[in-house]
Amino acid sequence: MSSTDMNAHKRTAAREAADMVKSGMVVGLGTGSTAAYMIERLGERVAEGLEIFGIPTSDDSEDKALKAGIPLTDFSAHRRIDIAIDGADEVQRGSLNLIKGLGGALLREKIVAQAAKRFVVIVDGTKPVDLLGERAPVPVEVISFGWECTAELLAACGARGVKPRTDRAGSLFVTDTGNMILDCHFGPIENPEKLADKIDRIVGVVEHGMFLNMASEVLVATPDGVEHWEP
Secondary structure, eight states: OOHHHHHHHHHHHHHHHHTTOOTTOEEEEOOSHHHHHHHHHHHHHHHTTOOOEEEESSHHHHHHHHHHTOOBOOTTTOSSBSEEEEOOSEEETTTOOEEOOTTSOHHHHHHHHHHBSSEEEEEETTSEESSTTSSSOEEEEEOSTTHHHHHHHHHHTTOSEEEEOBOTTSSBOOOTTSOEEEEEEOOSOSOHHHHHHHHHTSTTEEEESEEOSOOSEEEEEETTEEEEEOO
16 A cells, blocks of 8 residues: 555545534544544634534644644543544454554553543554554553663563664654653564553553553544444
């Protein structure tokens, strides 16, 4: 699949998800290339009269929302989100478990997804997998102090490779919340719940990129149209 076709599919799924939003809703605004198309479409609908408030999952999505004219709010005013819309790096067929975080916003994305009454995921046809970890690493957000020790403990959980993420300049990547990300290559994960529990027990770990039993619906854009998957 060419990058042009992939982007067209992402845009199709993103716009269809954005059209699910109704006036009066608080909307979780995802991060990444697919979510950017969703924010663009919501901006068009706001210009047409849609009345919503958005809660962004990253500084980048906040900037895009403001440029699109979407009014923003936060959790001090709204504890619950009506619908959150975001992309994913992998979607497991059947369970709709996800790997997210290659865009670096997994912590805020998971907080928003957890607060949402409905969590809609938008992906192109390259993202579905039979088992999580088939293609994507599991991003793990960690505090910088002692990250080398945290990395060793993650390796002891079965990761064949644990690498600190770097930015384009080669410096350590820093999340919007001031933490590091360790990309952990586990390969196909037979029991993601068990692995998630092990990772959660490691001191120094802030959050991981496995979103288990969280998606309400996944929109998969293919050359034949958008498929709607439910758990």
